[in-house]
Amino acid sequence: MSINTIDSVDRFLQGEKEPSGSWVFIVLGIVLSLSFLLLYSILYPGQGLPVISDLVPVFSGVFDSGIWFFILGTMIGLFSILGRLLLEATSE
Amino acid sequence: MDTILSTMFYFWLSLFVVLFLVQRGLWIFSDVAKGTVSFMLEKALGPGADLVEGRPGSGARSWIMQGALWLIFASMFTFTSMWLTHDPDALHSLASWGYSANADELASAGVYATLYGSVSMFIIGCSFHIIPKLAGTELVSETNANLMSFIWTVSVLIILIGSQNNNILGLDIIPLGVMLNTVVLLAVIMNQLLTVSNKTRNIAMPGWLILIALLSSPILSIVSIISGALDDNVGQWLTYHIFGGTFFFAGVAGIALYSSSVTSGNPLWSKTLVGVTLIGSIFTINPFGDVTGQMVIDVFGPLAENNTVSFSNQDMLSASFLMALVSIPVLAFASNMLVTMRGSDMFVDAPDSSGNAELNLGSWLIIPIALGSLFVQTDTVSGTYELVGISNSLSVMAGWLVLVPLSLGAALSLYPELVGRHLFSQSRARWAFWMMTGGAIFGLSITMIADFMDMALAESLVEDPSSLSEELRKVGSVMFYGVVIGSIFHSLNMVTGMFRGEIISQKSITSSSISVETYSLVSPTTVRRILASGADLDTEVIPTGENDEKGSATKI
Numbered sequence: 039m040s041i042n043t044i045d046s047v048d049r050f051l052q053g054e055k056e057p058s059g060s061w062v063f064i065v066l067g068i069v070l071s072l073s074f075l076l077l078y079s080i081l082y083p084g085q086g087l088p089v090i091s092d093l094v095p096v097f098s099g100v101f102d103s104g105i106w107f108f109i110l111g112t113m114i115g116l117f118s119i120l121g122r123l124l125l126e127a128t129s130e
Numbered sequence: 131m132d133t134i135l136s137t138m139f140y141f142w143l144s145l146f147v148v149l150f151l152v153q154r155g156l157w158i159f160s161d162v163a164k165g166t167v168s169f170m171l172e173k174a175l176g177p178g179a180d181l182v183e184g185r186p187g188s189g190a191r192s193w194i195m196q197g198a199l200w201l202i203f204a205s206m207f208t209f210t211s212m213w214l215t216h217d218p219d220a221l222h223s224l225a226s227w228g229y230s231a232n233a234d235e236l237a238s239a240g241v242y243a244t245l246y247g248s249v250s251m252f253i254i255g256c257s258f259h260i261i262p263k264l265a266g267t268e269l270v271s272e273t274n275a276n277l278m279s280f281i282w283t284v285s286v287l288i289i290l291i292g293s294q295n296n297n298i299l300g301l302d303i304i305p306l307g308v309m310l311n312t313v314v315l316l317a318v319i320m321n322q323l324l325t326v327s328n329k330t331r332n333i334a335m336p337g338w339l340i341l342i343a344l345l346s347s348p349i350l351s352i353v354s355i356i357s358g359a360l361d362d363n364v365g366q367w368l369t370y371h372i373f374g375g376t377f378f379f380a381g382v383a384g385i386a387l388y389s390s391s392v393t394s395g396n397p398l399w400s401k402t403l404v405g406v407t408l409i410g411s412i413f414t415i416n417p418f419g420d421v422t423g424q425m426v427i428d429v430f431g432p433l434a435e436n437n438t439v440s441f442s443n444q445d446m447l448s449a450s451f452l453m454a455l456v457s458i459p460v461l462a463f464a465s466n467m468l469v470t471m472r473g474s475d476m477f478v479d480a481p482d483s484s485g486n487a488e489l490n491l492g493s494w495l496i497i498p499i500a501l502g503s504l505f506v507q508t509d510t511v512s513g514t515y516e517l518v519g520i521s522n523s524l525s526v527m528a529g530w531l532v533l534v535p536l537s538l539g540a541a542l543s544l545y546p547e548l549v550g551r552h553l554f555s556q557s558r559a560r561w562a563f564w565m566m567t568g569g570a571i572f573g574l575s576i577t578m579i580a581d582f583m584d585m586a587l588a589e590s591l592v593e594d595p596s597s598l599s600e601e602l603r604k605v606g607s608v609m610f611y612g613v614v615i616g617s618i619f620h621s622l623n624m625v626t627g628m629f630r631g632e633i634i635s636q637k638s639i640t641s642s643s644i645s646v647e648t649y650s651l652v653s654p655t656t657v658r659r660i661l662a663s664g665a666d667l668d669t670e671v672i673p674t675g676e677n678d679e680k681g682s683a684t685k686i
Contacts (some may be wrong), residue, residue: 041416053542054630064207069359077602082431101223102223103217103219103221104220105213105217105220105221108209108608108611108614109206109210111614111615112206112614112618115202115614115615115618115622117200118618118622119199119618119621119622119625121642122622122625122626122629124623126626126628126629126630
């Protein structure tokens, strides 16, 4: 009598399709980190965030209009297309 | 004779001579011409031909994918110009890089990117698939078609640079880009004409719409230069509108009519209406677009003089009459599209087919926007100038709610057959459609309301600008951002679909033509069961007689 066992040594499996619920955890992570940032300002009032607070004044007077948020959104979209092309071209 | 009628007469005459030659060939020179053109399309390219692939469908695919990517830039330029209208200093920080953003120049870039980048690339891309299909043959040179798409993109880039700064090192940049563009268009025309010369059957009417669209552009340029229309303000206005009517309207109508049948699985409703659309696109003046011929002045550079638009009495009558006639081809086209997609029954056969929603939207909105444009253009032609304030919003509407949906819808409906895969996500395509449609309808309608307010204030001689109008423009531009997001969604969906979209099976390609012609009804059953067996609404149900007599053993 033979016993069928799955040989799991050195075998990596990855699905081709992305599960539809995975983005929920990414959003949850972002919301959680934002809430921790709020907590930071409560615990250390008047203290700037490390690195970020030093970088922000560099851009003052540059991104001083709401249009930059929209341009940033478009750039993210364009880079996501470029990233997808590069990823697919190099994946095989 | 006046400018309008004389220019149109020369255009009609030249177009018919060319069409006659296309039908009859070049007498004893036909073979020589074919050989020379074949050589020019492939061998003469030299090593350039090795840069791209020449597999069947690769040419059309390349044009359509680049057209989709241009949509993002086109919508972004239009959005930015709308924003700068109410906040002119929003991008002042770019001055440190030597670029001063200006609403008018960005609007011009948006128009060029929309028309030359997206719509034209969709028209030409779809034509590379449609013409060989209708002619029952293969495209003569896929390699040339593929390579030319990249050169076209370079030419659009040059035009966009010219729209921001038209004079660099003493050279007019836009005419330079247009010259390159014309060379590519000539290669496209030669490729298509050679394909048509190998036809194995008569080409259906949508194919002729596309051919006339392609041929009209160089013919119109030559006629306008020779007839002197370019030096005349009325001639410039006319050249702009004939180009819009023949290249854009006829081209978009051709690919949309073909796709309406493909996407719905229904036969094209009326050949006569396609004929009316075809004749109408040549013999009438299309009112879509700008109220001046500024684009013609920019495109032809030193060949066109800059004049103020002023119509003579005779020109005014001719232009108004020929523009009024445009309602005939527009109605013929819209009705043919809508009835074809609806089919012979009350159901839309494939409501989820990619491109179906866009084609429906364009077919519905072409009528009100054409009527609105007709009023605005007639107002300008007659010299009244009461509606000129809304001309810009209406022109952008014609682009984003008629030309883009129809050409994008056609491209999306042909996508599965060209790529061999479905779009990556049908849900994302739906989101993209709603974002683009909602953004364009609400964004541009709100901007138009602000235009009306400004016009009313100007009429009442109020000097201070209205803060409400400015707020409305803000809301309008933010809503138009939906078009940018929709364009990104569509492009990402198409790019990802090329690699990860569901592979189409042979069955799904031809599903529209598979039907059970007869169904034998032997016992009472539900309509659901009949439909599930592969029957459709045209299947003939034949009741088979039943016998209630008691059966017995079969005699052998």
